[in-house]
Amino acid sequence: MNRTRLSCLLIVAALVFSISAAFAKDEPIEIVFSTYMPTSYPYLVQPLEDFMAYVEKETGGAVKFKFFHSGQLYKGKEEFAALERGDIDMAAPNDLYLTGIIPNTGISNLPFLWETPASMQKSLDAGLWDLGINDKFLEHNVKVLGRAAGGPYQIYAKGFSVTSPAEMKGQKWGVSGSTASKAIELMEGSPTTMSSGELYMALQRGTINGCTRPLITGLGRKLYEVVDNLSVTNMAYFTCVLAINKEKWDSLPADVQEVMIEAGKLRDQQQLAMLEEFMADAVAQYKEKGVNVHIATPEELGVFKEAMIPVHEWWLGKVPDGKKYLDFIEENH
Structure with missing residues (x-):
């Protein structure tokens, strides 16, 4: 009798474990997104919020974001290091805070290269950062998903x-x-x-x-x-970068990565449109x-x-x- 009861308990325990494991697989992927920018920066922050909403919707809730703005977690010059360490999963760093780490990013701040934001965005979309800046970010454990003109x-x-x-x-x-x-x-x-x-x-x-x-x-x-x-x-x-910790990126399913890449492109164009209206x-x-x-x-x-x-x-x-x-x-x- 004791042996039978023990067998039943083991079976029940196994079933509970199996159900728990299956449920765990259905739990959404959490991504912690931090930005130093306040919500009073509408053309910079709203596209980020819409990026997250797009990803959550297109993945059917498989991804959920925890969003921290206004420097709640890290200030502007602290974000990149936190992203590199993996203390946060995503951020939208200002590339000008990075010129001491990645000098190539200073290209955006060279005086009088572009007359308008649309002119700058054209250079970015054509592949300006593919010349080497994206690779420099990878050396710091950061994957770039988007690059948007931040305004003159x-x-x-x-x-x-x-x-x-x-x-x-x-x-x-x-x-x-x-x-x-x-x-x-x-x-x-x-x-x-x-x-x-x-x-x-x-x-x-x-x-x-x-x-x-x-x-x-x-x-x-x-x-x-x-x-x-x-x-x-x-x-x-300046360039407003959309970036994710490389280890976090590598852990994501391929279909989620595809959605995020597309969402990044949409965010870049939305920011340009909002910037032009704002100016x-x-x-x-x-x-x-x-x-x-x-x-x-x-x-x-x-x-x-x-x-x-x-x-x-x-x-x-x-x-x-x-x-x-x-x-x-x-x-x-």
């Missing part, structure tokens, strides 16, 4: 206006990478690399008295409260908030471009194969 950089100033490189001289500037730092140095300014979340307090305290950032940063971070002048020059860009309205918003807005004339831009030629030469010295990137952009923009 403008010049914000507190207590003075900027219409030429001469006004940059002697001022303290908050910048976002080594390429921007070099540009400021050539105009005899003093650069400090900092994330967008640090700008407001730095301007308020006088640690810096100017910065170079996209229009969305000034609105999203309320920089209009601590600056009084904005010069629209479209001087440089059409942003300048008016700054004026309404009391900021003096100066739209650089072609003549003024010509002076800036001439002053920035050494930045390209400096960058080519840091990136031995950099000329192929410049040549590719010339043919695909």
Whole structure:
């Protein structure tokens, strides 16, 4: 009798284990997505949210995302290292925070390579990063799924206006990478690399008295409260990368990978469309908030471009194969 009861218990235990195992297989794949960007950055964050919604829908719920925004987990300059370690599964890092790690990414911030975001996106879609940047990310255990134009950089100033490189001289500037730092140095300014979340307090305290950032940063971070002048020059860009930890990527089923690749392409195009719509309205918003807005004339831009030629030469010295990137952009923009 005891032996029979024991056999029954073993059978029941085996059935429970089998059912539990089968249920475990049906549990969704969890992907932790972290971004330093706040939800007040609509054309940057909304496409990420739609990317996740698309993947969840197209995989029939086989994938579920846990989304952390506004630097809830990591700040802008911390995200890439966290992604490389696998502390998070996905992120959308700003490539300009990576120029010290992957110098090739500085191509997006070289002054006056593209006149419009659409022109930049054309270069990205044509395969600009296939020239070597994607491989550099893989060396850091990161797989790139998307690359989207992040918007042109403008010049914000507190207590003075900027219409030429001469006004940059002697001022303290908050910048976002080594390429921007070099540009400021050539105009005899003093650069400090900092994330967008640090700008407001730095301007308020006088640690810096100017910065170079996209229009969305000034609105999203309320920089209009601590600056009084904005010069629209479209001087440089950044690339908003959509990336996943390589080990996490390799663990995903092939059909899920296909869905995510397609979703990445859709996100890139959505961001461009939202960026163009945003820029059409942003300048008016700054004026309404009391900021003096100066739209650089072609003549003024010509002076800036001439002053920035050494930045390209400096960058080519840091990136031995950099000329192929410049040549590719010339043919695909």
